[in-house]
Amino acid sequence: MVKFKRRQVLFAGVTAGVTASLTADYWGNQRDRQRQAELETLAEAQRNPDSLLQQAFQQDVTTAKELRKINAALRLTSPKIPYSRKHSKLLIECSKLATQQYLKGKIDPAYDGTLTSLPAYRSNLDRYRLIAVFKGVEEEIEETVDVNVPVALDPVYQQVEYTEATVQKTLREAVKLKRKIPVFFGFVLSSDTDSLIVFRGTQRTVEWIDDLTALQRDYPGADAKQSYGKIHQGFWDVYQQILTPLPTTVAQQLNPSRPCFIGGHSLGGPLAILAAIEIALKVPRLRSQLQLYSYASPRVGDPAFAELHSRLIPNSYRVVNLADTIPLVPPTKLDGTYVHIGQEWAFLSQNGDVLPNHVVDTYRNAIERELESYGAKTYQNLLRDI
Numbered sequence: 001m002v003k004f005k006r007r008q009v010l011f012a013g014v015t016a017g018v019t020a021s022l023t024a025d026y027w028g029n030q031r032d033r034q035r036q037a038e039l040e041t042l043a044e045a046q047r048n049p050d051s052l053l054q055q056a057f058q059q060d061v062t063t064a065k066e067l068r069k070i071n072a073a074l075r076l077t078s079p080k081i082p083y084s085r086k087h088s089k090l091l092i093e094c095s096k097l098a099t100q101q102y103l104k105g106k107i108d109p110a111y112d113g114t115l116t117s118l119p120a121y122r123s124n125l126d127r128y129r130l131i132a133v134f135k136g137v138e139e140e141i142e143e144t145v146d147v148n149v150p151v152a153l154d155p156v157y158q159q160v161e162y163t164e165a166t167v168q169k170t171l172r173e174a175v176k177l178k179r180k181i182p183v184f185f186g187f188v189l190s191s192d193t194d195s196l197i198v199f200r201g202t203q204r205t206v207e208w209i210d211d212l213t214a215l216q217r218d219y220p221g222a223d224a225k226q227s228y229g230k231i232h233q234g235f236w237d238v239y240q241q242i243l244t245p246l247p248t249t250v251a252q253q254l255n256p257s258r259p260c261f262i263g264g265h266s267l268g269g270p271l272a273i274l275a276a277i278e279i280a281l282k283v284p285r286l287r288s289q290l291q292l293y294s295y296a297s298p299r300v301g302d303p304a305f306a307e308l309h310s311r312l313i314p315n316s317y318r319v320v321n322l323a324d325t326i327p328l329v330p331p332t333k334l335d336g337t338y339v340h341i342g343q344e345w346a347f348l349s350q351n352g353d354v355l356p357n358h359v360v361d362t363y364r365n366a367i368e369r370e371l372e373s374y375g376a377k378t379y380q381n382l383l384r385d386i
Contacts, residue, residue, distance in 0.1 A: 130187060218231075231305055
């Protein structure tokens, strides 16, 4: 008679259990694979390429209709004052000055932001006083400067044959200089007849990234119980955290009996839009005097924000080159909904690439020639030399 030890019995039991479990798992997986294969075969048999293609096309049509529906439902308050070509020319001229102001500050450490030394400054601005200059946080830049280094008559140099190019390269050393510069964002001018608040366009890589980062946040209005809509997080960060002084602070100094024109190109457009509503809410004595002109501006907020903005600042105009892609960002539907603010005045200047279609000189050229129009159905292409 065969005798089994207790350990052998236990081991045999465990082995049998594991084997049974593995066998069940195997056949279960087999059934799952067989079921998946049957479903794939059934799906392939029912697959209609023409139907799938039609569904894809229909989805594009549906999306386009939704975007048009969003803009059609927008209820912006119409301007009470006609578009002023005179002031639009002045504001786009100042937008050019704001760009030059930034560039000069980048290369001249002693530059204080004054305008009269800039190449685009013209005598028609002599009647204005510079009230304030908008600066951002200081930026550290690194420049490479070629320095001519005198070479002593060293025997080593006499023993080595250098080509002329090698000698020239050896005698010119590249010196890296690091320094901090103020980042200029614009300025405020005042005269006996009106005031101008102007913001420059996008010049730095990080600002382009902010333009395209489309996260939304609630607009922080004065009344916590009221909804003011949603705005672009990146534009608000530039306005609230970088600009010094804040436009609302400077606005306190302006004469409330005179018109106040606010303008900006590219990134300056969103800054102008935010400055306008901030001044309207926080400096209410200026509200009725505010007029907003944006050029090549990206979208800033959702429909609720746009409608509130237009109620507070109805005299708002948006000048756009129809060949410019920057006003198309952020997309209407992305992380939230974005719409434009202001009555549209458009022109067409297709110069073959993103930058020449967008730069301030393209807008200035069209506006100086009075080619922007409201509600036109056809546009003649305006070409210019960049």
